[in-house]
Amino acid sequence: MRVYLAGPDVFLPDPLSRAARLKxxxxxxxxxxxxxxxxxxDEPPHWSTLPEALRIARRNEAHIASCDVLLANLTPFRGASADVGTVFELGFMRALARPVFGWSNSATDFASRTRGLHAxxxxxxxxGMLIEDFGLGDNLMIDGAIAASGGVFIRRDCVPDQIWSDISAFESCLAAIRRL
Amino acid sequence: MRVYLAGPDVFLPDPLSRAARLKxxxxxxxxxxxxxxxxxxDEPPHWSTLPEALRIARRNEAHIASCDVLLANLTPFRGASADVGTVFELGFMRALARPVFGWSNSATDFASRTRGLHAxxxxxxxxGMLIEDFGLGDNLMIDGAIAASGGVFIRRDCVPDQIWSDISAFESCLAAIRRL
Structure with a gap:
């Protein structure tokens, strides 16, 4: 089973060794x-004419479409929510009607994180804008898609300075995916 | 042509009148x-047993699937990026291979906004995480999907206290959608 590893992990200082570790x-x-x-x-030859950013976007979409499951690192990224690129990919896979899973190194619910960050x-x-408050891990489209697809969203706190290195929640998701 | 109106507009103080205005x-x-x-x-009767948040998520997915085009309010929301719920929906429609459009009341590029907000x-x-810097409006999955789908992403600054009321960029997108 092919699992697409979505997440802001690509922004880590050594993204290739991170990817190798997760794989x-x-x-x-x-x-x-x-x-x-x-x-x-099988990258289409004409993509070579695209600007780099747009070529990466097309490539990621093709990778997702080639996978059976998506597993997203939904650890809050520069704010109360997950990285938007990751969330885009989660929505993409959800529309393909395949299972989506998420993991996060924050056990705090979305509303509490939002209130905390924005005082x-x-x-x-x-x-004057509403704080979404359903006791979920993030925006309801995220939690809703994971639940509806048959996936799980595993959230747990970790040692603060290991937010981007602790992968125990990721491991728990892999165990759940294996049982699909 | 049916156009799904994605955006954090649902969090505005009077979301129903906002929706009526956009419609x-x-x-x-x-x-x-x-x-x-x-x-x-045609909401399936068994959805009535779902928790409210998950029922909203399913309903939004069904609304998107019933539309020909998605138009997203990508104005930065509580951070450098667009609202994640909106971005989820953009990814969902992109996977359905239909055109996605975006508008934003920030003309500043994503990297500059990120640097500004996080000093x-x-x-x-x-x-130690990389600032994505391609001169785009937001994360490359967003700009990339809009471009690849044949949509446009219209970004322009507005009077600061009209961030959530100025819809001139929205109007420009409607004109572009009409030409599809």
Missing amino acids: LRCAAHGLVGVSPLDALA VTGAVDAD | LRCAAHGLVGVSPLDALA VTGAVDAD
């Missing part, structure tokens, strides 16, 4: 991890 | 605006 753990579970950094075997105590922020 | 502008362009707040005509001057943030 090794996939292999230990009998799964094939596919990284956004992988070359695309809000009530129902709305400083712009 | 009126759609109608003026000969388009049918579909809001996440709309009732779903970063170099290539990486305080966690």
Whole structure:
């Protein structure tokens, strides 16, 4: 089973060794991890004329479409929510009607994180905009898609300085994916 | 042509009148605006047993699938990027291979916004994570999907206190959608 490894992991200082580490753990579970950094075997020749960023986007979409499952690192990224690129990919796979899984190194619910980051105590922020508060891990489209697809969203706190290195929640997701 | 109106507009103080305003502008362009707040005509009866948040997520997915085009309010929301729920929906529609359009009341590029918000001057943030810097409006999956789908991403600055009320970029997108 091919598992697309979505996440802001691509922004880590050594993204290739991170990808290699995650793929090794996939292999230990009998799964094939596919990284956004992988070359695309059958990349259409005309993509070479695209600007680099747009070529990466097309390649990632093709990688996702080639996988059976998507597993997203939804650890909050520069704010209360997951990385938007990762969330785009989760939505993409959800529309393909395949299972989507998520993991996060924050056990705190989305509303509490939002209030904490933006110094809000009530129902709305400083712009008067509602704080979504359903006790979920992130925006309801994320938790909703994972639940509806048959996946799981595993959230747990870790040692603060290991937010981007602790992969125990990732491992738990792999065990769940193996049982699909 | 049915146009799904994605955006954090649902978090505004009066989301129903906002939706009505956007739909009126759609109608003026000969388009049918579909809001996440709309009732779903043929909602499966068993969804009534779902928790509210998950029912909203399913309903939004069904609304998107019923539309020909998605138009997303990608104005930065509580950070450098667009609202993640909106971006999920953009990815969902992109996987359905239909055109996706975006508008934003920030003309500043994504890297500059990220650096500004997180007081970063170099290539990486305080966690050592790379600042994506391709001169785009947001994460490359967003700009890439819009471009690849045949849509446009219209970004322009507005009067600061009109970030959530100025819809001139939205109007420009409607004109572009009408030409599809």
